[in-house]
Amino acid sequence: xxxxxxxxxxxxxxxxxxxxxxxxxxxxxxxxxxxxxxxxxxxxxxxxxxxxxxxxxxxxxxxxxxxxxxxxxxxxxxxxxxxxxxxxxxxxxxxxxxxxxxxxxxxxxxxxxxxxxxxxxxxxxxxxxxxxxxxxxxxxxxxxxxxxxxxxxxxxxxxxxxxxxxxxxxxxxxxxxxxxxxxxxxxxxxxxxxxxxxxxxxxxxxxxxxxxxxxxxxxxxxxxxxxxxxxxxxxxxxxxxxxxxxxxxxxxxxxxxxxxxxxxxxxxxxxxxxxxxxxxxxxxxxxxxxxxxxxxxxxxxxxxxxxxxxxxxxxxxxxxxxxxxxxxxxxxxxxxxxxxxxxxxxxxxxxxxxxxxxxxxxxxxxxxxxxxxxxxxxxxxxxxxxxxxxxxxxxxxxx
Numbered sequence: 591x592x593x594x595x596x597x598x599x600x601x602x603x604x605x606x607x608x609x610x611x612x613x614x615x616x617x618x619x620x621x622x623x624x625x626x627x628x629x630x631x632x633x634x635x636x637x638x639x640x641x642x643x644x645x646x647x648x649x650x651x652x653x654x655x656x657x658x659x660x661x662x663x664x665x666x667x668x669x670x671x672x673x674x675x676x677x678x679x680x681x682x683x684x685x686x687x688x689x690x691x692x693x694x695x696x697x698x699x700x701x702x703x704x705x706x707x708x709x710x711x712x713x714x715x716x717x718x719x720x721x722x723x724x725x726x727x728x729x730x731x732x733x734x735x736x737x738x739x740x741x742x743x744x745x746x747x748x749x750x751x752x753x754x755x756x757x758x759x760x761x762x763x764x765x766x767x768x769x770x771x772x773x774x775x776x777x778x779x780x781x782x783x784x785x786x787x788x789x790x791x792x793x794x795x796x797x798x799x800x801x802x803x804x805x806x807x808x809x810x811x812x813x814x815x816x817x818x819x820x821x822x823x824x825x826x827x828x829x830x831x832x833x834x835x836x837x838x839x840x841x842x843x844x845x846x847x848x849x850x851x852x853x854x855x856x857x858x859x860x861x862x863x864x865x866x867x868x869x870x871x872x873x874x875x876x877x878x879x880x881x882x883x884x885x886x887x888x889x890x891x892x893x894x895x896x897x898x899x900x901x902x903x904x905x906x907x908x909x910x911x912x913x914x915x916x917x918x919x920x921x922x923x924x925x926x927x928x929x930x931x932x933x934x935x936x937x938x939x940x941x942x943x944x945x946x947x948x949x950x951x952x953x954x955x956x957x958x959x960x961x962x963x964x965x966x967x968x969x970x971x972x973x974x975x976x977x978x979x980x981x982x983x984x985x986x987x988x989x
Contacts, residue, residue, distance in 0.1 A: 591759065593718030594752040595657075595684060599625060601723060601837045602745060603677045604811040605730075605829055610738040611670050615941040622808035622941075624678030626933025628685030632923035633777045635686050639919075640768040646690040646919065647765035653690075654757035657683040661750035665743050680753070687760075688906075688926050693919035694765050696910055702856065704910060705903055709852025712902060713845055720841035727833030738829065769916040779920035780927065782913075788973050789912050789921065793928050798963030799868050800929065802956040804936035805943075806875050810836050810894075812941070813879065813949065814887075835891050843895025844902075851900035860911055861971040864904055865964040870897035872957040879953035905929075 607613045607621055639649040657680045664676035699707045730742055783790050814835060817826040827835070854863055874897055878890025913921035943952055 591752040591756040593715040594722050595749060595756065596715065596719050597723045597726065597833075597837055598749050599681055599684070601811055601833055602726065602742075603681075604808060605815060605832055606673070606738070606742065607677075608812060608815040609730075609829060610741055611673065613670070613674070615945070616938075617670075617674050618808070618812060619937040619941045620674055621677045621681075622937035623934045624681030625685040626930040626937075627678060628682030629688070629926040629930030629933060631682065631686050632689045632926035632930070633779045633920075636689050636768065636779060636919050636923040637777070639690065643767045645765045645767055646693045647760050647763040650687040650690045650694070650763075651757045651760035653683045653687045654753050654760055658750045658753035658757065661746055661753060665746035665750065668741050668743065680749070684753075685926065685930070689919045689922040692906060692909065692922040693768070694763055695907065696915060696918040697766060698764060701910070704907060705852040705855030706849065707852075708903055708907060709848040712848045712852075712899075716841050716845045716848060716899075720838050720845060723833045723837035723841065727830040727838070730829040730833075768919055777927075779923050782917070782921055782924055786912065788970065789924075791970055792908075792912075792967070793925065795963050795967040796925075797928060797932055798966070799871075799960040801932045801936050801939070802959035802963070803871050803875070804933055805940040806879065806953065806956050808937050809940050809944065809949070809952075810878065835887055839888065839891040840895035840898060843892055844899035847896060847899040848903070851903050854900070855903045855907060859971060860904070860908060861967055863900070864908075865968055867897055867900045867904060868960045868964045871901070872960045875953050875956050880950035 603621055604618060607618050611617075613621075635649070635653075639646060642649075660676050660679045660683070664673055664680075667673075667676075695704065695708060726745060726748075730738060730745075783793065811832060814825050814827045814832045815829075870893055874890050874893035876890075877886050877893060881887060881890065909921040909925055910918055940952070947955075
């Protein structure tokens, strides 16, 4: 279910926006920033779940159920305004559950093998991403001009069903209510930015290379699917080829490398790991956008797969190396909040800068920003957060 839903956010919703509705830059940026709104709401969601004494799995199931309802409305309405609002809401609901899911990982996966176990479950999701994106791309019919012949209502219904199944799965996960942290302010978890110096430094560096990456990421679909508009921008590829280059190829690479990155996360210095991933993202961006050939785009897609396979593990689990065991959801909500801040800014930045600068200039600027932020991050590579361990709720099933 998670794999099917991932294809919506990474490719198909923007593909429909370009190939069916032909939205302008503002509408496409709003769709791209939907998940960031959910990330911004992370501290608020965690605070609400904590105050209500809900089990984290129950709260995540509720969010997934609401996402399913939104997709149903989008499928039935077939309206441009409803599509934009719905696309933002489903992405926000999905992202809003991330701090809760991270707390579930903390409680159920033993620390020594957390990265490996996460990567194993990720492999199932990634495999479904690769398979579904390929066949869904084939099923999307395009006319001679490369535009969709009809609104893909069937695809939106599939996304609704996937969210409903995810809600059921969340409801079956073992979890505990969040430990009360004291205070009544809904964003009180942001205090950890002030109290934890190393956490604050890491978040600041992440803001730099995160904006550089998120500025270019949604442009991939627009760059491949659009029919011109700006010099050197818009290749007007078919939906099948767009899905292949933005989802299928990267997902196949992720499927192969996910266990490798899981082992590295468990045993490697986190700052070194993050810098290596940033280098991969930088190479992917330059190869994808600065190349004039299909071969270069494929190389970029492969490097996107390499980077996202490790980036997913690092992004999802890094706070478990910094936070006390009973405060993982709070730390993750802070991390997702700042991811949401840059995620709201970066898509607008990318879609509007492309109207001023050539795409390959933006790609190199993105690479440079990633490099500078990475060098700053390395200045603290020998710093060590406290070792904080928690007891898992389930037995180690790998023994």
